[in-house]
Amino acid sequence: MSTKTQLAQQLGVVAGFDDPRVDLEQYRTPPDLAAHLVHTADLQGDIEGRTVVDLGTGTGMLALAAVLRGPERVVGLDLDPAPLSTARENEGRVGSTADVEWVLGDATAAPLAPDGPTTVVMNPPFGAQADNEHADRAFLATAAEIADVSYSIHNGGSAAFVEAFAADEGGEVTHAFESEMDLPRQFEFHDADEKTVTVEVFRVAWR
Amino acid sequence: MKEDLMDIICCPVDKHELELDVEERDDEEIMEGTLTCTECGEVYPIEDGIPNLLPPDMREEAPA
Numbered sequence: 001m002s003t004k005t006q007l008a009q010q011l012g013v014v015a016g017f018d019d020p021r022v023d024l025e026q027y028r029t030p031p032d033l034a035a036h037l038v039h040t041a042d043l044q045g046d047i048e049g050r051t052v053v054d055l056g057t058g059t060g061m062l063a064l065a066a067v068l069r070g071p072e073r074v075v076g077l078d079l080d081p082a083p084l085s086t087a088r089e090n091e092g093r094v095g096s097t098a099d100v101e102w103v104l105g106d107a108t109a110a111p112l113a114p115d116g117p118t119t120v121v122m123n124p125p126f127g128a129q130a131d132n133e134h135a136d137r138a139f140l141a142t143a144a145e146i147a148d149v150s151y152s153i154h155n156g157g158s159a160a161f162v163e164a165f166a167a168d169e170g171g172e173v174t175h176a177f178e179s180e181m182d183l184p185r186q187f188e189f190h191d192a193d194e195k196t197v198t199v200e201v202f203r204v205a206w207r
Numbered sequence: 208m209k210e211d212l213m214d215i216i217c218c219p220v221d222k223h224e225l226e227l228d229v230e231e232r233d234d235e236e237i238m239e240g241t242l243t244c245t246e247c248g249e250v251y252p253i254e255d256g257i258p259n260l261l262p263p264d265m266r267e268e269a270p271a
Contacts, residue, residue, distance in 0.1 A: 051215065073211075073215075075212070075215065079261060079265065081257075084257060088256075088257075099209065101208055101209065101212045102208075102256075102257050103208075103212075103216065103257065103258055103260055104257055104258065104259040104260060104261055105219060105258075105259075105260040105261055106219065106261055106262060106265055109219045109220070109262050110219065111216050111217055111218065111219040111251075111260035112215055112216060112217065113215060113216075113217040113222055114214075114215040115214075115215070
């Protein structure tokens with residue numbers, strides 16, 4: 001297994017959004033955070049030999065992190081075709097030996113019904129925009145439906161919400177860690193080019 | 208897409224199985240074709256190797 005640092009370096013070539021859509025909260029997941037999330041999942045036995053689904057993959061960061069760690073298969077799902085094209089180009093850049101399957105689809109009406117062991121990884125919209133508050137709830141609902149276990153990135157202060165949601169679905173938050181991330185300024189703020197925010201990653205065992 | 212993706216994809220509307228029709232292959236990769244729901248009959252295109260499984264009401268809004 002490569003180290004977490006090596007994984008982050010491999011992901012440095014993954015390009016972000018050419019024309020990010022604010023309504024979809026599109027921004028590139030930082031390579032360090034993607035590497036941390038997938039490395040943690042790998043150590044838990046949640047990547048190797050499993051189906052890994054990246055909900056709202058964007059330009060493919062988490063899907064590509066996962067495919068570098070020997071899963072059975074990886075599916076990257078997004079509803080926006082332009083970033084998916086970039087994701088496919090990114091797949092060539094990271095030089096993985098296995099393929100990612102890219103699927104155009106809505107993470108909240110997911111066209112997926114995996115029957116083997118399945119892990120969801122995702123950096124869903126935080127619902128920070130006024131008209132999509134708790135957009136991450138619908139992504140979690142899909143994870144509950146299709147996965148045994150999921151790793152998801154949320155904005156700081158989401159622990160109570162994620163724990164309550166998981167409990168309602170018969171699941172349980174088993175791991176949590178905090179990280180920091182620079183968000184581009186089109187999300188929430190207007191006085192600086194970017195802002196460092198605290199994010200929380202949760203591992204949920206759904207069944 | 209590769210043919211073994213059929214194992215895990217389904218209709219986004221009713222979650223039933225899909226039937227694959229291939230129009231163009233490039234080695235193992237299916238480049239053009241259609242996926243048809245075996246229950247509701249909705250037809251989903253495969254374009255440039257990527258299956259478009261957006262729900263029908265969202266597909267219309269997608270830029271060409």
